Amino acid sequence: MTRTPQTPGTLTVIPVIGLEEIRRGDDLARHIARHAALVNGDVVVVTQKIVSKAEGRVVALDPEDPNERERLIESEAVRVLRRRGRLLVTQTKHGFVCANSGVDLSNVEQGFAALLPEDPDRSARRIRDGLRAAVGVEVAVVVSDTFGRAWRQGVVNVAIGCAGVRAILDLRGTADSFGRELVATEICVADELASAAELVMGKVAHIPVAVVRGVDPEWLRTGSISSEVVRPPAEDLFR
């Protein structure tokens, strides 16, 4: 097998293996630091589920009672966009449009549901600060969740919070290879980082954290999903 680790610009995506089951009040940064050999410039992608668990965003829910489930989903939403059977597509308090307000019954104890973190950008900042405090590394953090999409089947992992990394790379005004100005090329690298991380997580492998190593240091600046990625409803063509 030809190995080409020397190619400049190569990224590695490394699963963080062996993380303990996370409980309310756990210091996520310390847990992650114990199982990942982090270096400056790493992007640490953390699944929403364990962030919600650490933050106590888990509530009792009778899985046999669809009305209770629907009330919970609606209480996490500011607007229900569509209903089809048991699926509600809602706009959450954060401004995300997703299935069932992100309320999730998988990988949670029977009789409970995990809600999205209250402020996922803040969650990301806390983990980032915690990793700096625990092991002295300067990393970026992305909090991720799997969202469905309009028009395309299947879910993909996207960023719901970030810290220490620009969410969107604005290439407007940068010349293309023919020297003309690109009109609008804003790439959501935060979502792409979340998707890259998901490839090594796998829903069944139960790996809730992955590290993306080797990203352009230029990307590692202050960033926010809430202010960069959430599209204001007035500018949106599909609600």
Add this chain to the structure above:
Amino acid sequence: MTRTPQTPGTLTVIPVIGLEEIRRGDDLARHIARHAALVNGDVVVVTQKIVSKAEGRVVALDPEDPNERERLIESEAVRVLRRRGRLLVTQTKHGFVCANSGVDLSNVEQGFAALLPEDPDRSARRIRDGLRAAVGVEVAVVVSDTFGRAWRQGVVNVAIGCAGVRAILDLRGTADSFGRELVATEICVADELASAAELVMGKVAHIPVAVVRGVDPEWLRTGSISSEVVRPPAEDLFR
């Protein structure tokens, strides 16, 4: 710097550097093979733009004439979903919902526009077959393009065609870590592979091909974007 290449499940995303400008009729597989040290099981992600160029899907277009541009976009569409200023959101002949039917003026010679490949799954199969013929490797191929999304700012790289890799990983019925059945977890790994690749491409770096190495061999089966990922309009809640 701590290197952890030994962590099982680690992926590497390698940019393919030095590719020549692609012209109509070029054998893309031979071009790629010349600049990438491919191994069996690699996923080769190829930007739509060079596929379209090789396939001659480039047409003359007066950049000063907005009407001509709009006629071209409409001729590539089966339906215009929304209009706002110069932006049209259309459903293409392939069933993709995207901006301007995927008609693209960037990284194309002045006075020309690139159209999406006629059948991107077929394009992916041809490149895959070509790589097998050229260097005897068994790889997967994803043809990618950057698409905008409803509800979220910024574009991300997605798969518009694939060969040799399952587009969607169906984890329905697989037990979660609490032993309960996951109801619906279909992950669009093809889109996530495209997004991972984009992180090393960069619009300005002009790197139209990247290799994702180390994916689960279980994923490397027959796949298709058109039949797995394109959501039938009747099942879609947002058109």
